[in-house]
Amino acid sequence: MMNAYLQIIAVVEMSITCAVLIIYLLQKLFHAELPTPVRIGLLLILGNVFFWPLGLPIELPLAAYVRGVTGELSIVTMLLLWVTLLSPDRKSPFGFKVAIALIAVMFYPLVLGFGMFDPYVWGYGSLPFYASVIVFAIVCGLAGWTQGVWMISLAIVAWSLHWHESANLWDYLLDPFLAIWALYAIAQGIYQKRREKAQSGYLFRAG
Numbered sequence: 001m002m003n004a005y006l007q008i009i010a011v012v013e014m015s016i017t018c019a020v021l022i023i024y025l026l027q028k029l030f031h032a033e034l035p036t037p038v039r040i041g042l043l044l045i046l047g048n049v050f051f052w053p054l055g056l057p058i059e060l061p062l063a064a065y066v067r068g069v070t071g072e073l074s075i076v077t078m079l080l081l082w083v084t085l086l087s088p089d090r091k092s093p094f095g096f097k098v099a100i101a102l103i104a105v106m107f108y109p110l111v112l113g114f115g116m117f118d119p120y121v122w123g124y125g126s127l128p129f130y131a132s133v134i135v136f137a138i139v140c141g142l143a144g145w146t147q148g149v150w151m152i153s154l155a156i157v158a159w160s161l162h163w164h165e166s167a168n169l170w171d172y173l174l175d176p177f178l179a180i181w182a183l184y185a186i187a188q189g190i191y192q193k194r195r196e197k198a199q200s201g202y203l204f205r206a207g
Contacts, residue, residue: 006165010072011051014063017078019046020085039085072164074175075155083147093145094189097182099136104179107170123168130156133173 023042027033034042050063083090111120122129133152140148155172158164164171 006163009163010067010165011061011063013073013078014067014070015047015050015061016043017073017081018050018063018066019043020081022046024081024084043085070177071175072166072171074178075158075163075172076151077175077178077181079151079154080178080181090147092148092185093140093143094186095143096140096145096148097185097189100174100178100182101186104174104176104182107174108176108179120168120170123170130169133169 020043023034023039023046026042050066051061053059053061080092107119109115111118133156137149137152140146140152152173156169159167159169159172166172
């Protein structure tokens with residue numbers, strides 16, 4: 001019974017995430033921000049399309065097949081995507097992206113065996129790791145990014161409630177998609193800064 005409940009939760013989360021991602025891509029494609037009522041309406045429609053088989057010649061909902069390919073996303077990744085739809089003007093701090101990128105660059109090679117220890121085991125209840133996550137959330141709060149505090153807090157709550165199938169805290173905080181997003185955002189930010197600097201230098205060039 002509990003396993004079936006977790007499966008339903010996972011499909012609901014993935015359905016919402018797929019809907020949010022499609023709406024986000026549509027806005028990027030047409031270079032226009034849809035009104036909030038339109039976004040909510042599309043979210044409901046697309047979410048249902050991904051959640052129900054709808055008589056298609058497949059046994060499972062579309063979201064289940066997407067989840068089979070991507071696996072379960074971390075709570076932080078899902079919340080970042082959902083907030084992007086609800087509050088597109090709220091950008092994640094550059095420092096948060098740098099921190100995620102640095103953690104990912106150190107974490108994934110070690111998990112894959114390139115090192116003497118595996119930090120993944122910390123996620124099974126290591127008090128120092130748990131304390132470091134809380135400290136990271138506090139730093140986000142001190143930096144003025146309360147949204148990050150809520151995301152990390154909800155990830156910890158979800159882990160403590162065994163909201164997903166995994167019992168490891170890492171899986172609620174980090175996933176490859178979040179790492180790729182952070183690395184891409186950093187590269188894009190650096191490129192944008194250099195472009196603005198080059199344009200500024202051109203505008204103020206003598207003659």
